[in-house]
Amino acid sequence: MALKPYSVNYPAFLMYFLFLLVFAGCKHEPEEIVITDPVIPIDTIPDTGITCNPDTAYFQNDVLPLLISGCGMSGCHDAATAQEGVVLTSYQSVMNTGGIIPGNPNGSELYEKITDNEPDDRMPPPPMAALTTDELLLIRKWIEQGAKNNYCDAGCDTNSFAFSTSIQPLINTNCKGCHNATLSSGGIRLDNYASVKSVADNGRLFGAISHQQGYAAMPQGAARLPECNIIQVKKWIAAGAPDN
Numbered sequence: 496m497a498l499k500p501y502s503v504n505y506p507a508f509l510m511y512f513l514f515l516l517v518f519a520g521c522k523h524e525p526e527e528i529v530i531t532d533p534v535i536p537i538d539t540i541p542d543t544g545i546t547c548n549p550d551t552a553y554f555q556n557d558v559l560p561l562l563i564s565g566c567g568m569s570g571c572h573d574a575a576t577a578q579e580g581v582v583l584t585s586y587q588s589v590m591n592t593g594g595i596i597p598g599n600p601n602g603s604e605l606y607e608k609i610t611d612n613e614p615d616d617r618m619p620p621p622p623m624a625a626l627t628t629d630e631l632l633l634i635r636k637w638i639e640q641g642a643k644n645n646y647c648d649a650g651c652d653t654n655s656f657a658f659s660t661s662i663q664p665l666i667n668t669n670c671k672g673c674h675n676a677t678l679s680s681g682g683i684r685l686d687n688y689a690s691v692k693s694v695a696d697n698g699r700l701f702g703a704i705s706h707q708q709g710y711a712a713m714p715q716g717a718a719r720l721p722e723c724n725i726i727q728v729k730k731w732i733a734a735g736a737p738d739n
């Protein structure tokens with residue numbers, strides 16, 4: 496039998512490559528980040544109790560969940576990793592380290608990064624998907640409207656819990672950035688109905704969002720979801736987690 500000069504362990508090689516992709520994925524070329532902290536007056540008190548205005552982008556409702564799940568994961572821009580000093584897990588940290596210039600999205604470092612046409616410079620970096628056009632417009636609008644720490648009462652209704660109109664939008668905003676094909680944290684994907692359904696059926700979805708003992712509390716690194724949303728998920732699961 497002829498001896499092969501060497502043999503390649505393809506599965507191990509592939510795993511190593513994937514590992515590199517995932518862990519190198521959050522790094523990019525060092526670039527100056529404008530620290531805006533001393534310059535920008537920070538409104539730290541959320542405007543609570545306001546009914547959501549469809550023409551307004553709200554930081555706490557819309558922007559922060561996207562930043563946490565799209566950028567604030569471990570290894571990237573959570574407080575522990577803070578790649579390039581940028582932490583995107585709270586209003587304070589976004590304003591202190593994201594180079595946000597209220598009223599001027601194009602001059603804001605964060606907005607520049609998420610809209611960069613160069614894949615090597617874009618955040619989140621490939622192989623992670625770019626934010627969607629709607630998500631980019633939302634962040635743009637929030638900066639244009641003064642980058643306030645605002646919050647509104649979305650009028651969540653516990654009697655509405657269809658997958659397409661309640662559950663999926665909730666998961667897209669709060670969870671998808673950490674649970675998708677490229678980054679399936681904890682081995683879990685939540686980027687399509689079938690994957691959400693399987694996590695609903697095995698009890699982990701509800702265990703995680705209701706912070707039950709024995710489950711990792713989700714969304715990771717963020718506040719617990721509003722009670723109304725947790726009830727919507729509970730009712731949807733109790734109804735058999737339908738694709739409705």
Ligand code: HEC
Binds near residue numbers: 672674700703720
């Ligand atoms: C910032 C990243 C991040 C966000 C945002 C996030 N997750 Fe996770 N999730 C993780 C990580 C990391 C793990 C693995 C944690 C562990 O095993 O300790 C995980 C694990 C889980 C698990 C398994 C829990 C268990 O103990 O079995 C579920 C279910 C889950 N996430 C659902 C969600 C849902 C639903 C949301 C949105 C409401 C969400 N996640 C948002 C990072 C995230």
